[in-house]
Amino acid sequence: MKLSTSAKLRQATLARDRELSLGLVATAVLALLPALAPDWQLSELARYFSYMMLAASLAWVWGHCGLLCLGQAVFFGIGAYAMSVVSLAKLPMLPQLQSMWLGLLLAVALTGAFAWFLGLLFFSSARLGGAFFGIVTLAVAFIVERLAINWSFLGGLNGLMGVPAMRFGLNGGEEQFDGVIVYYVALLLTVALIGLLLRITRSEWGRVMTAVRNQPLRAEALGIDVAREKNRAFVLGAVIASVAGAFFVTQFNFASPPLIGFALSAEALIWVAVGGRTSVVAAALGALLVRLLEGWLTDQLGDYWLLALGSLFVVVVVALPRGVLGQWIAGRTALRQE
Amino acid sequence: MTILLDAANYVLILTLVALGLAIVFGLMNVINMAHGELMMIGAYVVVSARQADLPVWIGMAAAPLVVAALGMVIEELVVRRVYTRLLDTILATWGLSMILKQAIVLGFGPGSWSVPNPLPTLVTVFGEPYPLYRLFIMLVAVLALALTFALFFATDWGLTARSVIANRPMAACLGIDTRSLDRATFAYGAGLAGLAGAVMAPIVSLDPQFGAGFLVPAFLSILVGGLGSVAAPLAGATALGVTDTLVSAFHSPVWAQGVVFSVAIILIRVFPRGIAARGQRGV
Numbered sequence: 001m002k003l004s005t006s007a008k009l010r011q012a013t014l015a016r017d018r019e020l021s022l023g024l025v026a027t028a029v030l031a032l033l034p035a036l037a038p039d040w041q042l043s044e045l046a047r048y049f050s051y052m053m054l055a056a057s058l059a060w061v062w063g064h065c066g067l068l069c070l071g072q073a074v075f076f077g078i079g080a081y082a083m084s085v086v087s088l089a090k091l092p093m094l095p096q097l098q099s100m101w102l103g104l105l106l107a108v109a110l111t112g113a114f115a116w117f118l119g120l121l122f123f124s125s126a127r128l129g130g131a132f133f134g135i136v137t138l139a140v141a142f143i144v145e146r147l148a149i150n151w152s153f154l155g156g157l158n159g160l161m162g163v164p165a166m167r168f169g170l171n172g173g174e175e176q177f178d179g180v181i182v183y184y185v186a187l188l189l190t191v192a193l194i195g196l197l198l199r200i201t202r203s204e205w206g207r208v209m210t211a212v213r214n215q216p217l218r219a220e221a222l223g224i225d226v227a228r229e230k231n232r233a234f235v236l237g238a239v240i241a242s243v244a245g246a247f248f249v250t251q252f253n254f255a256s257p258p259l260i261g262f263a264l265s266a267e268a269l270i271w272v273a274v275g276g277r278t279s280v281v282a283a284a285l286g287a288l289l290v291r292l293l294e295g296w297l298t299d300q301l302g303d304y305w306l307l308a309l310g311s312l313f314v315v316v317v318v319a320l321p322r323g324v325l326g327q328w329i330a331g332r333t334a335l336r337q338e
Numbered sequence: 339m340t341i342l343l344d345a346a347n348y349v350l351i352l353t354l355v356a357l358g359l360a361i362v363f364g365l366m367n368v369i370n371m372a373h374g375e376l377m378m379i380g381a382y383v384v385v386s387a388r389q390a391d392l393p394v395w396i397g398m399a400a401a402p403l404v405v406a407a408l409g410m411v412i413e414e415l416v417v418r419r420v421y422t423r424l425l426d427t428i429l430a431t432w433g434l435s436m437i438l439k440q441a442i443v444l445g446f447g448p449g450s451w452s453v454p455n456p457l458p459t460l461v462t463v464f465g466e467p468y469p470l471y472r473l474f475i476m477l478v479a480v481l482a483l484a485l486t487f488a489l490f491f492a493t494d495w496g497l498t499a500r501s502v503i504a505n506r507p508m509a510a511c512l513g514i515d516t517r518s519l520d521r522a523t524f525a526y527g528a529g530l531a532g533l534a535g536a537v538m539a540p541i542v543s544l545d546p547q548f549g550a551g552f553l554v555p556a557f558l559s560i561l562v563g564g565l566g567s568v569a570a571p572l573a574g575a576t577a578l579g580v581t582d583t584l585v586s587a588f589h590s591p592v593w594a595q596g597v598v599f600s601v602a603i604i605l606i607r608v609f610p611r612g613i614a615a616r617g618q619r620g621v
Contacts (some may be wrong), residue, residue: 076560146595262550270433307444
């Protein structure tokens with residue numbers, strides 16, 4: 001269906017409102033949950049929050065900026081390992097430091113530098129766009145996973161166990177085991193980061209990235225440094241994934257190679273595709289919904305669950321490229337566009 | 339010398355896998371992430387033949403046909419619906435690979451299978467003993483590659499296919515049935531993967547992860563080789579395969595994959611058009 005410009009504008013405004021209200025409603029529901037749900041479910045949910053942040057970071061990188069990253073979990077994993085190494089007081093030469101804050105800082109610094117390096121390597125050549133970039137990031141995921149498996153400093157195949165829970169002290173301190181407090185900290189972090197991403201997608205820079213995604217040549221002609229902007233966007237996505245990973249490990253108390261490689265990257269891609277790649281809110285809720293569905297359906301379907309998940313993924317990609325929630329946000333009239 | 343033969347072995351198999359991918363990509367602009375799983379299913383066809391007390395050879399002959407038929411079904415059900423969306427072909431076929439892998443886990447269990455070697459003798463090559471079966475693999479791979487090149491460069495069908503690769507809308511305007519060509523091409527690419535999996539079955543410990551280990555090297559082969567021609571995957575696979583075998587032999591197999599992938603990424607960066615490129619096509 002062809003729409004007039006004004007109709008398109010109206011629709012875009014409507015979609016933005018829907019996205020925001022979806023986010024607000026979800027936040028409200030999640031904020032009220034501790035009144036109803038038992039403690040163990042809260043800690044389960046708090047863990048899912050880190051998946052939501054990972055999904056949102058991938059939606060930003062892939063859906064908004066058009067950089068299909070098949071290895072987003074690499075950054076999640078680097079964050080998780082960085083946090084574990086610091087919290088376990090395993091820092092080389094500085095074993096007296098074990099602050100959670102330092103772990104977070106290290107996670108952000110390491111992933112930021114790594115993503116920046118990768119971006120520098122690949123975005124400067126226009127020929128390595130789209131699919132090429134996807135395959136290369138997939139290879140990077142394989143390399144990094146291999147590295148984690150074979151590096152005994154990181155615990156090899158077994159990973160790093162016994163990572164302490166959250167400790168708010170400047171250098172260690174008491175572990176925080178109160179489920180409700182941890183839940184609210186997690187929720188706050190998640191809402192803050194996803195809100196930040198949402199704001200960025202709607203900022204001027206967000207529009208620049210849309211231009212880079214849709215019309216790289218035209219964007220270049222308008223004076224936008226496409227390679228540099230892509231790199232900045234990629235680094236931002238990586239840092240958010242890394243914070244998610246660092247937070248995850250304080251919850252899960254265990255960092256292992258599956259967190260850093262192919263498997264989690266693929267899962268994140270499914271969450272984002274099912275939720276909706278064009279919206280960070282939809283993608284994050286996609287992660288939550290798929291995980292909840294998984295918890296519920298693995299009991300019923302057993303080994304057939306993966307079969308069902310794969311089929312769901314294929315059907316969504318083929319028939320609903322905007323994802324389930326993304327389609328709702330975009331509205332019905334947008335169904336046949338693009 | 340044995341190292342060289344091992345390297346040649348790996349290179350040829352990798353070329354066979356990469357060639358299937360490259361044909362499908364070149365002709366249809368589809369990136370098939372399920373290619374590794376198609377290869378794995380080829381190997382499981384041999385296992386099924388064993389279970390039915392049929393000779394291994396029958397399984398090997400049937401594998402390419404079974405997998406090609408499966409490829410045709412996949413093309414009809416999924417791939418043709420995402421033709422125009424390159425990045426979505428990655429996702430849809432990735433989902434397919436999950437489905438196929440899980441189907442095999444359900445059918446054959448997650449554990450590993452072994453297929454007895456049908457040619458267990460050693461022969462002397464360049465003064466050193468070498469397994470006869472590995473020479474057979476090389477022979478099959480060379481024949482399959484030769485057949486593919488003959489098909490593309492010496493038949494009318496190949497001419498048609500190459501015209502579609504060069505300019506799809508124009509070819510369609512001239513009355514070429516691109517639809518059936520796509521279907522046949524996808525099936526042929528799948529068949530090549532099935533063949534590669536089937537001949538590899540007796541020399542590996544076969545589990546559902548088998549195909550995934552070949553997918554990324556095959557993709558990198560294509561990217562390293564370049565997308566310009568049907569011959570490019572051979573160049574890419576040679577670069578990757580030789581590096582892999584040398585690192586495995588002189589350092590350790592543990593690091594081989596990491597080194598190979600890193601080398602490949604650097605090569606791709608330095609030669610974005612591929613080391614064998616003269617073509618002008620981009621992605």
